Amino acid sequence: MASYFKRVFKPSIREYLYVIPGKKSFFGCLRLLWGLVKPYGVTYPDVVVVLTTHCSLKCAKCNNLMPCYKEPYHIPAAEVLRDIDILLSHTDNCIKLELLGGEPFVYPEINEVIDGVKKYKNVMCVAFTTNATVIPSDETLKKIASLKNKKVVISDYGVKTQKVEEFMKTCRKYGIPCARSVSKYWADPGGTECRNKSKEQLSIEYNKCYSARYCRTMLNGKVYACARSASLTDLGLMDGSHDSFDVRKKRSDREFRKGFRKFLTLDYADACNYCDHYLAKHIPAGEQLP
Numbered sequence: 450m451a452s453y454f455k456r457v458f459k460p461s462i463r464e465y466l467y468v469i470p471g472k473k474s475f476f477g478c479l480r481l482l483w484g485l486v487k488p489y490g491v492t493y494p495d496v497v498v499v500l501t502t503h504c505s506l507k508c509a510k511c512n513n514l515m516p517c518y519k520e521p522y523h524i525p526a527a528e529v530l531r532d533i534d535i536l537l538s539h540t541d542n543c544i545k546l547e548l549l550g551g552e553p554f555v556y557p558e559i560n561e562v563i564d565g566v567k568k569y570k571n572v573m574c575v576a577f578t579t580n581a582t583v584i585p586s587d588e589t590l591k592k593i594a595s596l597k598n599k600k601v602v603i604s605d606y607g608v609k610t611q612k613v614e615e616f617m618k619t620c621r622k623y624g625i626p627c628a629r630s631v632s633k634y635w636a637d638p639g640g641t642e643c644r645n646k647s648k649e650q651l652s653i654e655y656n657k658c659y660s661a662r663y664c665r666t667m668l669n670g671k672v673y674a675c676a677r678s679a680s681l682t683d684l685g686l687m688d689g690s691h692d693s694f695d696v697r698k699k700r701s702d703r704e705f706r707k708g709f710r711k712f713l714t715l716d717y718a719d720a721c722n723y724c725d726h727y728l729a730k731h732i733p734a735g736e737q738l739p
């Protein structure tokens with residue numbers, strides 16, 4: 450089992466310092482530390498919630514494999530919120546809850562989900578990662594603005610259909626913190642075939658990967674080791690049972706917490722057998738498929 454300090458404690462502190470703006474409150478810090486050290490405490494830096502596999506771009510080397518979906522689908526808001534509720538009812542601190550797609554602003558029930566996540570006191574920040582091709586409605590922007598701590602991150606690949614400046618201006622108008630993340634290059638994840646790596650190699654790759662610490666991803670009631678793991682499993686390209694934690698399975702609070710802590714400190718992920726991130730081969734970001 451990988452160390453709790455390396456995989457959970459340190460990334461949680463780092464994420465907390467990053468997502469909570471300005472001076473940190475004494476009680477906020479205390480709550481975070483207690484959640485990290487108490488027996489059966491469940492605190493994690495980030496959970497990405499997939500709302501839809503529809504995307505408004507078609508990036509050739511999408512790490513999350515969205516262009517591989519021949520029949521993309523939206524997940525009903527009631528289902529998304531039920532899964533979030535189960536996870537958060539066994540959580541001390543979720544430092545960042547990220548709503549993602551595909552593209553989250555093509556998701557037709559985004560307003561319902563924003564309303565639904567507003568009530569959780571154990572979520573320190575609600576984040577949205579967008580490609581800025583779709584400007585959300587006034588209603589959605591008002592709902593985002595009403596969240597206590599929120600953040601919009603624009604992935605800017607320089608694609609023509611991206612309305613980055615307009616999106617940022619709109620966020621400023623509504624008082625929504627918005628950051629532009631300019632990517633000229635991505636690490637090439639390669640194809641979806643199995644590479645037959647050894648367990649030792651999988652462990653090395655998993656423990657070095659940023660996504661494995663900050664992009665645990667919830668899709669259809671399961672939290673996966675990373676976003677690629679979630680999509681590979683959903684597309685039927687690998688068996689995700691080792692890499693995932695089923696939040697819908699009936700358990701006591703103690704059993705849930707024990708199991709989830711074990712999941713947070715997995716030694717390796719099978720998904721790394723279907724990924725070349727470790728090779729760090731750089732490719733131009735966001736190249737569009739025809």
Ligand code: SF4
Pocket residue numbers: 654655658659660661674675676677678718720721722723724725726727
């Ligand atoms: S599959 Fe492994 S190497 Fe690739 S993004 Fe996920 S954790 Fe990282």
